[in-house]
Amino acid sequence: MSKTLLMQGNKAVAEGAVAAGAEFFGGYPITPSTEIAEELSALLPTIGGTFIQMEDEIAGIGVALGASLTGKKVMTATSGPGFSLKQELIGYAALAEIPIVIVNVQRVGPSTGQPTAPAQGDVMQARWGTHGDHPIIVLTPASVPECFRLTVRAYELSEKYRTPVILLMDEIIGHMREKVQLPAYDSIPKPERKKPLGPPEEYRAYSGAQTDLVPPMAAFGQGRRWHVTGLIHDEYGFPDGSGKATQELLDRLFAKINNHLDDIVETEEYRLDDADFALVAYGGTARAAYAAVDLARAEGVKAGLLRPITIWPLAEKQLKALGGQVKHIIVAEMNRGQYVLEVERTVAGRCPVTLYAKCNNEAIAPAELLAALQKAKQHTGGA
Amino acid sequence: MFMEQLIEKYFRPGRLPHIWCPGCANGIITGALVKAIYRTGLDKDNIAVVSGIGCSSRASGYLDFNTVHSAHGRALPFATGIKLAAPQMTVIVITGDGDAAAIGGNHFIHAARRNIDLTVLLYNNNTYGMTGGQYSPLTPTNSKASTAPYGTVDRPFDLAALARGAGATFAARGSAFHAPMLVDLILSGIRHKGFSLVEAVASCPISYGRQNKLGDAPAMLKWQRDHAVPAAAYEKLNDEQKADKFPIGVLHQADAPEYTEEYAKIIARARKEGGH
Numbered sequence: 001m002s003k004t005l006l007m008q009g010n011k012a013v014a015e016g017a018v019a020a021g022a023e024f025f026g027g028y029p030i031t032p033s034t035e036i037a038e039e040l041s042a043l044l045p046t047i048g049g050t051f052i053q054m055e056d057e058i059a060g061i062g063v064a065l066g067a068s069l070t071g072k073k074v075m076t077a078t079s080g081p082g083f084s085l086k087q088e089l090i091g092y093a094a095l096a097e098i099p100i101v102i103v104n105v106q107r108v109g110p111s112t113g114q115p116t117a118p119a120q121g122d123v124m125q126a127r128w129g130t131h132g133d134h135p136i137i138v139l140t141p142a143s144v145p146e147c148f149r150l151t152v153r154a155y156e157l158s159e160k161y162r163t164p165v166i167l168l169m170d171e172i173i174g175h176m177r178e179k180v181q182l183p184a185y186d187s188i189p190k191p192e193r194k195k196p197l198g199p200p201e202e203y204r205a206y207s208g209a210q211t212d213l214v215p216p217m218a219a220f221g222q223g224r225r226w227h228v229t230g231l232i233h234d235e236y237g238f239p240d241g242s243g244k245a246t247q248e249l250l251d252r253l254f255a256k257i258n259n260h261l262d263d264i265v266e267t268e269e270y271r272l273d274d275a276d277f278a279l280v281a282y283g284g285t286a287r288a289a290y291a292a293v294d295l296a297r298a299e300g301v302k303a304g305l306l307r308p309i310t311i312w313p314l315a316e317k318q319l320k321a322l323g324g325q326v327k328h329i330i331v332a333e334m335n336r337g338q339y340v341l342e343v344e345r346t347v348a349g350r351c352p353v354t355l356y357a358k359c360n361n362e363a364i365a366p367a368e369l370l371a372a373l374q375k376a377k378q379h380t381g382g383a
Numbered sequence: 384m385f386m387e388q389l390i391e392k393y394f395r396p397g398r399l400p401h402i403w404c405p406g407c408a409n410g411i412i413t414g415a416l417v418k419a420i421y422r423t424g425l426d427k428d429n430i431a432v433v434s435g436i437g438c439s440s441r442a443s444g445y446l447d448f449n450t451v452h453s454a455h456g457r458a459l460p461f462a463t464g465i466k467l468a469a470p471q472m473t474v475i476v477i478t479g480d481g482d483a484a485a486i487g488g489n490h491f492i493h494a495a496r497r498n499i500d501l502t503v504l505l506y507n508n509n510t511y512g513m514t515g516g517q518y519s520p521l522t523p524t525n526s527k528a529s530t531a532p533y534g535t536v537d538r539p540f541d542l543a544a545l546a547r548g549a550g551a552t553f554a555a556r557g558s559a560f561h562a563p564m565l566v567d568l569i570l571s572g573i574r575h576k577g578f579s580l581v582e583a584v585a586s587c588p589i590s591y592g593r594q595n596k597l598g599d600a601p602a603m604l605k606w607q608r609d610h611a612v613p614a615a616a617y618e619k620l621n622d623e624q625k626a627d628k629f630p631i632g633v634l635h636q637a638d639a640p641e642y643t644e645e646y647a648k649i650i651a652r653a654r655k656e657g658g659h
Contacts, residue, residue: 024468026460045653050467050646055493059460062453062490066433066464069451070472074464092454220449220465221472223428227395227444229452238398238444239452 007180009147009173013103014039015182016151017075021190022101023049024074026063028056028082031115032171033105036077057085061102065089068098069228071219073155073191077103080113083122083129091130092230093164094253097206097215099193101154103167105174106283108361117361118171118284120334126168127312133250135257137264138166138312142286144178150309152188157264159191161256162214168311170334172284172363193217200224204235206249213256257313266309267318271297275304276380277373278322280343281332282308285364289332292369303373311339316346323350328376332356332364352376384421386414393417393427395447402441404512406600408559408585412506413442415562415583416475419569423473431474433462435482438513439506439585442477456487459494462501470643473573476503480521481511484540488520495549495578499642502572505542508585516590527594542582547635552577554635558584560607561631571633577641584611584629 007015013036017025025040041051050067054060057078064074078086083104093100106122108114122129126138137157141147150167158165196203196216205226207215215235218224227237232249234240257264271293272278281289286307296303306322308315322329328351331340340355347353356372358364384392390399394417403409420430430448434440436455443450449472453461458476466474483491483505494501510528511517518528518535521542525534543554553575557565565583572579586592586603597603610628612620617630 024464026464042653045646045650046657048650048654050650052463052467052646054460054463055489058457059463059490059493062457062460063464063467066451066461066466067468068464069449069461070465070468072468088454089457220431221429221469225427225447225449227450227452229444230454231452 002181002183004179004181006177007144008035008175008177009141009144009169010035010105010175011039012144012147012180013077013151013167013169014043016148017101017155018043018047019148019182019185019188020073020152020155022073022075022155023047024064024067024072025051025076026054026067026074027060027076027078028054030057030079030082032107032174033077033079033103036103040075057082058089061086061089061100064100065093065098068100069220071222073099073159075101075103077105079105080107080109080122081111083125087129090164091132091134094130094134094136095230096228097162097217098164098228099158099162100164101151101158101167102164103169106168106170108359114361116171118334118363119359120170120283120285121338121359122168123311123333123335123338126166135163135254136166136312137161137163137257137310138168139309140168140283140311141173142283142307143173144176145180147173148180148182156191159193160214161260162193162217163257168283170284172287196224205237206233207235208252208256213252213259261313261317264310265313265315265318267315268307268309270305270307272304272306272322274302275325276302276327277304277376278326278329279303279305279332279369279373280308280319280329280339281305282311282339285332285334288364288366288369291366292373295366295370296373299370299374301373301377314342314346319343319346320350323347326351327380329353330356330369330372330376332369334364335359389414389417389421393420393447394445398445401445403438404589406588407438408508408604409439409442409506411559411562412439412504412565412583412585413445415565416504416569417446418566419573422566422570423573425473429472431462431465431472432477433458433465433474434477435479435487437479437482437511438508439477439479440482456482456485456490458482459487459490459501459503463494463499466499466501467643467646470647474501475573476501478503478505480505480507480509481519484520484542492545492549495546495551495580497642498550498552498577498639500576500578502569502579502581504569504572505580505582506585507542507582508587508591510587510591512587512590516594529594543580543634546578546580550578550639551580551635552637552639553579553633555580555633556582556584556629556631558607558611558631559586560604561611564631568633575636577639
């Protein structure tokens with residue numbers, strides 16, 4: 001039975017994990033993500049799942065990856081400093097193709113920064129934080145209901161593409177309380193990773209010969225004994241030092257994501273149909289952007305919003321189209337300008353792209369974005 | 384069972400020869416592990432072997448179980464996750480002195496504290512062999528290393544004592560020279576319910592041995608023969624006699640609640656009470 005509740009964003013993540021069938025959480029306390037761990041420590045044992053608080057952030061993701069190898073859907077959650085500590089094993093999960101959902105509730109950095117204040121300074125770290133080239137999927141919720149929905153979606157993508165998925169939140173969304181209507185959990189299809197068929201002795205844990213380039217994954221302890229390593233490996237998982245193996249494995253890892261962008265990349269458009277001026281905003285900042293669009297429209301500025309929900313991989317198709325449609329794009333973010341560079345690169349001169357940035361512990365307000373839109377209109381000259 | 388048959392049963396076809404240097408004791412220790420596993424009679428499908436990074440940690444790739452060659456120092460978190468999520472599995476950790484006692488030291492003491500049912504087989508070659516012989520937390524003081532050309536200042540851990548202090552309920556030490564005894568110790572470690580440490584004194588003639596002029600591979604094994612003393616006899620030695628000796632055998636054994644069994648009780652309670 002569905003139920004309507006007043007709920008915090010972090011709790012909605014915990015509920016989303018349970019709804020998606022998650023059975024394991026490993027983590028370490030850190031503000032402003034701790035409520036996710038607290039909620040799951042209570043929820044998971046009631047469904048036969050396991051919660052463990054580990055000795056540090058690295059162990060938090062390591063224990064979850066171990067559990068994932070037994071076939072469980074797993075989560076770890078953290079914030080800024082902890083996200084930095086988890087980076088090595090995020091790369092391990094990407095290379096060894098171990099599904100996991102990693103939540104990062106962003107706070108002001110660098111270093112200890114401002115633990116209880118909002119920021120969006122980990123956008124590039126979420127993309128490139130671990131060493132080496134690797135694909136990654138990153139989702140950004142902008143409301144409490146979306147915390148729930150995107151947590152479930154993160155499991156779908158993680159299991160389907162056998163990849164780590166990062167749920168990149170910010171303190172605004174994590175600590176905000178909103179009305180959320182939760183569906184009956186048994187009505188939510190449980191994401192399942194592709195299971196191997198055929199004789200166990202022929203199992204190849206990393207064979208990409210299948211059409212979608214995602215190899216089936218055997219659970220430990222169920223008859224298919226295979227080898228997991230962070231080294232470049234062959235189709236069976238055994239180390240292979242050849243240049244050919246390196247090229248082929250990395251090509252497949254990228255292609256399994258890049259060949260499915262239409263499935264993976266999700267954006268939302270708000271009043272963009274006839275817009276001349278566009279805001280691009282994600283996460284907590286998008287909330288001010290909706291309001292700013294309405295305020296601007298009331299002032300005679302034909303404004304709209306493109307909200308990346310999947311922020312990695314980049315919504316290149318949508319951003320290019322937007323660049324061809326509007327006269328000016330303003331990217332609003334709570335950092336010193338990270339996503340804006342990607343938007344600028346993608347729009348490639350089709351229209352001007354400017355940044356509205358703020359990083360002083362405060363959320364961006366609608367009036368600030370309204371002023372930015374009005375200024376853009378003045379510069380464009382009367383449109 | 385002869386070693387040839389054990390290799391056929393427990394080593395993956397086509398994965399040998401191993402990468403270890405001539406004279407390295409890691410093969411003896413890995414052989415002792417499969418002999419112990421054979422004696423348990425356990426099904427291969429039900430065994431996970433998890434390693435970190437380093438010379439010894441390469442063993443996981445040769446062995447025909449559910450195997451993980453994890454990241455440097457992180458074997459214990461991965462192993463803990465496997466054991467918690469699949470408590471019916473037997474989980475064995477292969478690690479080295481640098482992997483377990485330096486970069487993975489925090490995980491080591493906390494896994495011991497939880498008394499989770501893992502068996503840690505630690506190949507102690509007193510050095511970082513794979514990177515060319517730098518000093519580890521188990522390198523004896525005043526040893527030469529590629530990062531200690533004037534000798535080491537650091538004092539080494541007594542790992543068995545560390546494990547015991549941290550809450551481990553089984554701690555043993557064996558050596559490559561005393562291979563049959565090492566098989567017994569590993570077997571006892573696997574059979575023990577709770578966190579078990581089996582430190583296996585290895586030898587690295589190519590790097591640690593050469594830098595410290597300890598002779599060739601047989602000479603280093605003979606050193607183990609001449610300096611290892613059974614635990615009971617070791618206790619009777621005075622401090623002077625103990626100075627250049629080390630005890631082998633079961634050094635600590637105790638009973639304490641095992642983590643996954645205790646967590647199963649939490650699950651039962653939470654289900655009965657229907658949440659918080």
